[in-house]
Amino acid sequence: MALDTAPKGWRSFARYSMLTIVALFILFPVYTTVIAALKPGNKVLENPLVPDAFTLDVLKDAWSQGRLGRYLMNTTIVAFIVTSVQLVTSIASAYAFSFLKFPMKRLVFGIFLSTLLVPLEVTLVVNRRTIDSLGWLNSFQGLTIPFVATAFGTFLLRQVFMQIPPDLREAAQMDGLGHWGFMREVAIPLVRPTLGALGLFSFLASWNQYLWPSLITTEDDMNTLQTGLRLLASSDLDKPNLIMAGTIIAAVPILIVLVVFQKQLVRGLTAGAVKG
Amino acid sequence: MQYDALVASIRLVGVSKHFGDVKAVDNVSLDIADRDFMILLGPSGCGKSTLLRTIAGLEDPTAGEVWIGDNMVNDVEPKNRDVSMVFQSYALYPHKSVQANIEFPLKVRGVNKTERAEAAKQAAEVLGLTPYLERRPGALSGGQRQRVALARAIVRQPAVFCMDEPLSNLDAKLRAETRAELVALHDRLNATFVYVTHDQVEAMTMGNRIAVMRDGIIEQVGSPKEVYDKPASVFVAQFIGTPPMNIFPAGSVEAADHVVGARPEHTHLTTSGVAATVALVEHLGHEIQVVCTIDAEHRAIVRIPAGTEVPGNGSSVFLTADENYRHRFNVETGLRIS
Numbered sequence: 300m301a302l303d304t305a306p307k308g309w310r311s312f313a314r315y316s317m318l319t320i321v322a323l324f325i326l327f328p329v330y331t332t333v334i335a336a337l338k339p340g341n342k343v344l345e346n347p348l349v350p351d352a353f354t355l356d357v358l359k360d361a362w363s364q365g366r367l368g369r370y371l372m373n374t375t376i377v378a379f380i381v382t383s384v385q386l387v388t389s390i391a392s393a394y395a396f397s398f399l400k401f402p403m404k405r406l407v408f409g410i411f412l413s414t415l416l417v418p419l420e421v422t423l424v425v426n427r428r429t430i431d432s433l434g435w436l437n438s439f440q441g442l443t444i445p446f447v448a449t450a451f452g453t454f455l456l457r458q459v460f461m462q463i464p465p466d467l468r469e470a471a472q473m474d475g476l477g478h479w480g481f482m483r484e485v486a487i488p489l490v491r492p493t494l495g496a497l498g499l500f501s502f503l504a505s506w507n508q509y510l511w512p513s514l515i516t517t518e519d520d521m522n523t524l525q526t527g528l529r530l531l532a533s534s535d536l537d538k539p540n541l542i543m544a545g546t547i548i549a550a551v552p553i554l555i556v557l558v559v560f561q562k563q564l565v566r567g568l569t570a571g572a573v574k575g
Numbered sequence: 576m577q578y579d580a581l582v583a584s585i586r587l588v589g590v591s592k593h594f595g596d597v598k599a600v601d602n603v604s605l606d607i608a609d610r611d612f613m614i615l616l617g618p619s620g621c622g623k624s625t626l627l628r629t630i631a632g633l634e635d636p637t638a639g640e641v642w643i644g645d646n647m648v649n650d651v652e653p654k655n656r657d658v659s660m661v662f663q664s665y666a667l668y669p670h671k672s673v674q675a676n677i678e679f680p681l682k683v684r685g686v687n688k689t690e691r692a693e694a695a696k697q698a699a700e701v702l703g704l705t706p707y708l709e710r711r712p713g714a715l716s717g718g719q720r721q722r723v724a725l726a727r728a729i730v731r732q733p734a735v736f737c738m739d740e741p742l743s744n745l746d747a748k749l750r751a752e753t754r755a756e757l758v759a760l761h762d763r764l765n766a767t768f769v770y771v772t773h774d775q776v777e778a779m780t781m782g783n784r785i786a787v788m789r790d791g792i793i794e795q796v797g798s799p800k801e802v803y804d805k806p807a808s809v810f811v812a813q814f815i816g817t818p819p820m821n822i823f824p825a826g827s828v829e830a831a832d833h834v835v836g837a838r839p840e841h842t843h844l845t846t847s848g849v850a851a852t853v854a855l856v857e858h859l860g861h862e863i864q865v866v867c868t869i870d871a872e873h874r875a876i877v878r879i880p881a882g883t884e885v886p887g888n889g890s891s892v893f894l895t896a897d898e899n900y901r902h903r904f905n906v907e908t909g910l911r912i913s
Contacts, residue, residue, distance in 0.1 A: 469633050470666035474727075475654035475683040484679075488670045
């Protein structure tokens, strides 16, 4: 490797310039959305990038007209159910793959993992039909049950469970703990950062679901935020920025979650990367 | 901290443990008396840890019987065997404080909070851990972690302590100190200790009995003195003692139907005897060790007092084995004759 002789100041200048450019690319759509949402409808199309007028009316309209309160509640319920049940199923299955002995364990785990290769779109039609035949269209069961178990969660947790030294399991066994006890008292507390990250991932994924809810909800009462925004977009052509306001309202809760759990997320992602 | 009188003898009857084709433990029978400090000694892979784990209940024997006291415990869960175990890695719960770690076996057994805090405090006191009760294991040194593991083992007052190379992660100085502490602990608790090690110094200094193992079988059981003075086989003779016993080629010292062994302190450089070449002279300060090559397969070490004049590397010398301290082994089997 060639010796880097550039002065320190220049190097950090270059680095920050690069980061700034990337940040601009990412933030530009967010900026235009915020600007549009805070301008009266008739001003949106003139100088779309300049914040030359300000009103909260559009946000208010979006909230009342778009029934965003109802959608927000639906989305929150769905995201909470999916996240919590997903954590439970992932912990249970990952624990089994890490600590229990049973025949054909590797094969079963392989089959589990292979489901990661199947994109959602492939199973969409079949799942829609199944949910329909169960009479679960327009229901929370329909919105949540197809997502309460994931191979990803199982895989992620299995990897961290496998890092728990076998001696610890045996020490617990000598101390008198069975599998449930060991899971509760030792395994889960030790992988808490990863659990936090996994929970956050599934919460985000569930929050942002669009395709599935749009397929199985036909009643307005069961719309989630994402499908509701779609309705909002087509509801009032006079107010092209209504959808922008709706998007902002939809994004606020998830932003709060991210800010609060940022530490967890980073810790979970880097768990096991560095020897502790 | 004093135990009530417990009967915790251990009896192994024809115990085997096979992993596939590998016979980790092969038809081992062993009696460990109540309050013994029994050392299972042997090189890596000799089956000593497997045997210990079989006693603890972490491995199910493929054949044979394990008795603790008057109970056959083959089908008894580890937690119900009245045995506690100290692991080489200490196996402390990293997310719990020292106090929580020590109390944990009692908590699992449903002992109430005040009682277990009291017991943990006592155990911590015995091991000098009182100042560290609030810390996490990660904030302790190796030696302190080791003592936490011991405290966790003694807190529930088991009849038998199983220890799997508990000192091997400590540095030399700390190991020597902890060795003495463990012996004192054994005297104090009056419980049965079963201790696995590959370190013959630990075996000689700590145990009152040693079982020397090789390839899944026990070569010899006896007191440290017996094992040192009357090794049952060439293997034991060379495994116990630093430097190991010198084994002379058959026919070089006595008749060719057996081999003769002599400890380095009983082997002398003389003007006639077994011809050898000096390969290395090691000055250890208090003594000198002269390593000699007899032939391609036999080496011998001679210990002589510091300050004595020694032959240089490559010089030809003659070795004799002190007649009063000769060990004789069968040429074929390697077993002791006299």
